[in-house]
Amino acid sequence: MAISVFVILLLSGVLNALPVYGEPAANVILLIGDGMGPEQVKAAECVKGGPLFFQSWPHKSRVDTASANSEVTDSAAAATAMATGRRVNNGVLSIAIPGDSSELQTTLEYFKGKGKLTGLVTSDAMTGATPAAFGAHESSRGGQAGIAGDYLSQTRPNILFGGGENGMTVEAATAAGYLVVTNRSGMLGLNTGSSTNVSAQFGNGPLPYEYDGFGDYPHLSEMTSNALAILQKGQAGFFLLVEGGNIDHACHGHDLPRMIPDVIEFERTVQTVMDWAKKRSDTLVIITADHETGGLKVVKDNGVGKDPTVEWTANGHTGTNVCLWAWGVNSDKITPKMANTNIFQLMVRQ
Numbered sequence: 001m002a003i004s005v006f007v008i009l010l011l012s013g014v015l016n017a018l019p020v021y022g023e024p025a026a027n028v029i030l031l032i033g034d035g036m037g038p039e040q041v042k043a044a045e046c047v048k049g050g051p052l053f054f055q056s057w058p059h060k061s062r063v064d065t066a067s068a069n070s071e072v073t074d075s076a077a078a079a080t081a082m083a084t085g086r087r088v089n090n091g092v093l094s095i096a097i098p099g100d101s102s103e104l105q106t107t108l109e110y111f112k113g114k115g116k117l118t119g120l121v122t123s124d125a126m127t128g129a130t131p132a133a134f135g136a137h138e139s140s141r142g143g144q145a146g147i148a149g150d151y152l153s154q155t156r157p158n159i160l161f162g163g164g165e166n167g168m169t170v171e172a173a174t175a176a177g178y179l180v181v182t183n184r185s186g187m188l189g190l191n192t193g194s195s196t197n198v199s200a201q202f203g204n205g206p207l208p209y210e211y212d213g214f215g216d217y218p219h220l221s222e223m224t225s226n227a228l229a230i231l232q233k234g235q236a237g238f239f240l241l242v243e244g245g246n247i248d249h250a251c252h253g254h255d256l257p258r259m260i261p262d263v264i265e266f267e268r269t270v271q272t273v274m275d276w277a278k279k280r281s282d283t284l285v286i287i288t289a290d291h292e293t294g295g296l297k298v299v300k301d302n303g304v305g306k307d308p309t310v311e312w313t314a315n316g317h318t319g320t321n322v323c324l325w326a327w328g329v330n331s332d333k334i335t336p337k338m339a340n341t342n343i344f345q346l347m348v349r350q
Contacts, residue, residue, distance in 0.1 A: 025284035025329035026237030028111065028347050029273055030082070033266045034075060034130055035248030037292025037320050039310075043256065044263040049304035052267045054274075054287055059331040061324040061338045065291045068098055071319045075248070076141040078290035078340060079133030083107055085344030093129065093138045093147070103137040107347050108239055109155055117196075117234035119159030119227045123207045123220045123262075124245025126151075126162035126199075130290060134241050135160075144168075152176035156197070159230060159240070161187075161223040164201030173199035184218040192229035200226075209246050210261035220244055221269040228276050237282070239347075242269060251293035254312040277328065284328045286343065292320035 033040070045051055067077035068087040077090045084104040089097050094104045108118045120131040127136075127144040135157050136150035144167030151160060152172055160173070164182065173180050178199040181187050187200050202217045210219070218226075224242050231238035244266035250259035270287055277283045295314030302308050326334050326346070334346060 022330055026282040027231075027239075027277075027280075027284070028107070028237075029240045029242070029277070029283065029285045030107075030343070030347065031242045031244075031266070031270055031273065031285070031287045032079070032082075032130055033244045033247050033263065033287075033289045034124070035251045035291065035293030035317070036244070036263060036266070036289040037296065037318070037322055039296040039298050040247060040251065040259065040263055040289075040292070041323065042298045043296065043308050043310060044260050044267070046298065046301040046303075046308040047260050047305060048264065052263075054267070054270050054325045054327075057325045057327050057331075059326045059334050061326075061334045061336055062321040063288060063324050063343070064321055064337070064339050065289075066319065072317050073291050073319075074141075074317065075129035075290050076133060079130040080104070081340040082288075082290070082343040083134045085341045085348075087341060091141050093133050093136055093141055095137050095139055097139060101139070106134050106155070107344060108134045108157060108241070110348055111237075111239035112155070115234075115236035117159075117231045117236075117238040118155075118157045119231050119238065119240045120151075120157050120162070121159065121220070121223050121227050121241065122162040122243040122245050124163060124243060124249075125166040125168075125205050126160055126164065126201065127167045128162070128206075128243075128245055130243045130245065131162065131241060148172065152178070158197050159227045160198070161200040161227055163203055163206045165204040168199070168201055170201060173201065183216040184214070184222070185216060187218055187223070187226055190226060190230075192226060193233070195230055196233070198230065206246055206249060209250065209258040210265045211258040219268075220265055221272045224269050225272050225276075228273070232276075242273070244269065248293050251296065252316065254294055256307050256310055260307060274327070280328075282329065284326070284330060284347070286324065286326050286331075286346065288324040288343065289322040290340075292318045292322060294318075295320075
């Protein structure tokens with residue numbers, strides 16, 4: 001293990017409780033449903049008429065999501081905890097605040113140092129807080145131009161698939177050596193066998209809700225499928241982050257009809273990952289959320305295909321513990337209760 005990773009773990013105060021891990025996974029895939037607390041999953045169950053398929057996985061946990069300065073995290077601090085194993089203040093992206101303001105090595109950088117290909121896929125803007133915590137170092141999540149610059153000149157993920165503009169430009173990505181596509185047909189037409197560095201920039205912000213239709217924009221599951229087709233060429237393996245960002249956006253608006261289809265599309269994305277991974281023995285898949293949004297509570301199941309009756313008890317994020325499910329290499333090492341920083345350990349301490 002690189003000394004810098006060891007230091008991060010030591011500073012996190014978690015080394016004493018670490019289990020003994022086996023051989024490392026060649027491929028690590030982390031899927032984050034932004035804002036997807038337990039009741040968001042339950043609401044989707046009601047409409048679907050049964051559990052989401054990953055709920056049957058035997059290795060699962062409840063995750064505490066507090067940040068360094070609040071029991072209620074934002075997406076930047078929550079994603080940083082997962083990306084670096086270190087809790088930071090709300091709004092901070094992979095920089096030691098509190099601390100000496102130094103850059104914290106992320107899992108993406110750690111795995112890139114191991115010779116692995118890396119990728120960020122999101123239905124949010126590409127410079128949104130969750131992918132940014134894995135691929136950028138900024139004192140404020142609002143510094144979108146700085147986030148894009150970090151992607152293109154410092155961390156350089158092989159895959160950057162998400163909403164466009166907001167600091168990301170076609171010109172800058174092209175100048176940085178990325179092949180750029182801007183619509184679904186362009187993405188689906190990629191030669192995944194020869195493409196290595198691709199920036200897919202769709203529209204000018206988050207992708208549309210599933211509820212509203214997509215036009216010539218891709219679904220999260222389609223972006224993920226293409227990312228896997230490119231990243232699987234890595235001889236040393238790969239790291240891939242996938243975020244379902246619109247779950248959170250819908251919950252901020254207490255918009256249940258738009259939230260539920262995006263949770264179901266997130267499940268479809270996990271199924272896409274598992275269709276690729278299930279015949280392999282070298283891959284770790286982790287599903288979780290960064291936090292819960294809206295204080296959602298399902299009051300009544302109204303039957304298959306019908307939105308349940310719900311209550312919203314908060315205007316923003318809450319401190320509710322979120323769920324985690326894991327499959328594959330070393331997934332049996334998770335414990336029934338975890339801190340969000342332990343997700344970093346599960347990914348890198350192998």
